[in-house]
Amino acid sequence: MSNLQAESWKDALKVFNEVAAHGINTYPALTQEVEIKLINYSENATYLVTDPKTEMKHILRVSRPNYHTKVEIESELKWLKSIHDSSPLSVPMPIKGRNNEYIHSVRLKNDPQEYYCTLFTYLEGKEPDESKESELINQFENLGEVTAQLHEHSILNHNTFKRKNRLTWDYENILGDRPKWARWQDGKGITPERKELFEVVSKTIKSRLETFGKTRDRFGLIHADLRLANLLVDKDQISVIDFDDCGFGWYLFDLGTSLSFIEDKLYVPDLVESWMKGYRKVRALTPEEVEEIPTFIMMRRLQLISWVGSRDNETAEALGEKYSEDTDRLAIEYLQTMR
Template identity: 40%
Template sequence: MSGSDMPLEELLGHLNDLAQSSLSLWDVPDGATARLINVSENATYLVEAPGGYRAVLRIHRENYHTHRAIECELGWLEALDSAGVVITPGVYTGRNRDPIQQAHGDGLPAPRYMVLFHFVEGKAPDESGDMTAGYEELGAIAARCHEHVLGWKKPDDFQRLTWDEKAVFGPTPTWGNWRDAPEVTPDMAGVLEKVEQTVRDRLSAFGKAPERFNLIHADMRLANLLIDDRGTRLIDFDDCGWGWFLYDFAAAISFIEDDPRIPSLKAAWVKGYRSVRDLSAAEEVEIDTFVMLRRMALLAWIGSHIEAPEPQALAPGFAATTARLGQAYMERVRAMG
């Protein structure tokens, strides 16, 4: 049985044991303990010790990233921080001088990679009120990151996931097949098949020139901004990889694509982006295509991660809303000619 086939409660029990037993791989204070704070692709733990020590331990999902791919993620974090593009979390080096540790826990079928990050002070922007200022900042941060990667000489053998049409719609999609998601009825599937083809056609015409398709964060939501009186920090680069720059906006509205505030949030993001980097009218028009690409990917993600609490909570009605959004998207595309 792989980790992905194990019931979630059982898996988390084994991962908790691994988290506690692995703290000795780093030079952490005596009495340190790890407490689960989030589970998605990875399991994330808050590590605390007497005297106020805090750190964040990430235990990677089985077979999601290679050691080299994680090295590349950490390399980009360091480069962004060093260049003053955005503040990113620091990383603790293990006792063996490698920031990426690997250990095998009892009950787990395979070893897991782990990274111990510096604890980042700050709070995510409030998503219950007016989010326009937050999205304007997101747009500016995205543009600064995009400008950086265009001039950054990436290390040799740079390995990261790719977030393109093949990753979502190809024969071996990264997050699974949207057709297998909960509540996808034959009628919905008929609409979504047309949406998929429309998105494919638009992306093919849009192209993958380096100034449009390059290294992106791929999960730049408000929840991944932490703000305090010293500034804004960008966290959770686990999904960073090759993709269209405009996918960073689509990721920023993950799971709220049907919120009536989206047009104003998009306008705020574009305003922030253009304060740093040029964005043509043709590119702005195509943002909706990336929103649909991301939404279809999220539909697949819910289906392939249904054991976890968040996908279970999101599943009711998600397919129906996706089909409705897709129908409206296709009507807008047709209206544009």
């Protein structure tokens, strides 16, 4: 990553901050007086850009180098525009820069790396609070409805969307030998005993998904990262942000991603029931789909173990080995139910 080959995530973030400072100058919608504040650093660095005079707000994303190509990012933005133009969903919209394009390339002095910047409209709302159980359960009913609307839009435009240049989130790319992120086997806290347990889980997931299949009504273009941090709740409306990982996968995988990092909470079954209630307002769920929900939750959990083990940021640092250790109970319960 050139300048991003740093000793720690804090050093890498300094480079992103410098890129962002350059990036804001490429958008006529922004004045010279805007203030930049980092709001999230995960796969990418995301900044709140505020004009102190007008109080106008935007979101600037600096994409992590070598994660997505420019063509892939363009496909993401085209899908966002499609959702905005022909569905009731609330999503951020990209804003063109001085080059009349949505993506701007930034290069730093003495750094051969190319960095991509994208400016988005700002959406009101707050991230759901995992500590507020009853509130979250109610919100998951709305989330289920929103997710179903997203899936309906994907299915209706299946032939158009299948030509988009986006990655595929199937078993091989999540838990296979050469996954997109990393191997869960290389995650933190993977002891020989734990590895043996998770191997059985992984093989069970693979077998069940081969039977489940990839028919058009089950597999298509999905958000693929509907975790709480990518949702904004404003009164009764849920806006969906951060389509950076959107790709082709099982529709029910979006439910699995909604439970990211909270899969072991005791209220998860209530969240799932609430989500299904909302989802069924828009789309039906077959008995086979309902039966397979634990598989998609478990697959996401193993995928996140690989993420924690391969990422250098504050979130991964905080989760550490404990995230793998806490997966033992979930893995045993999954095998008891699904094998």
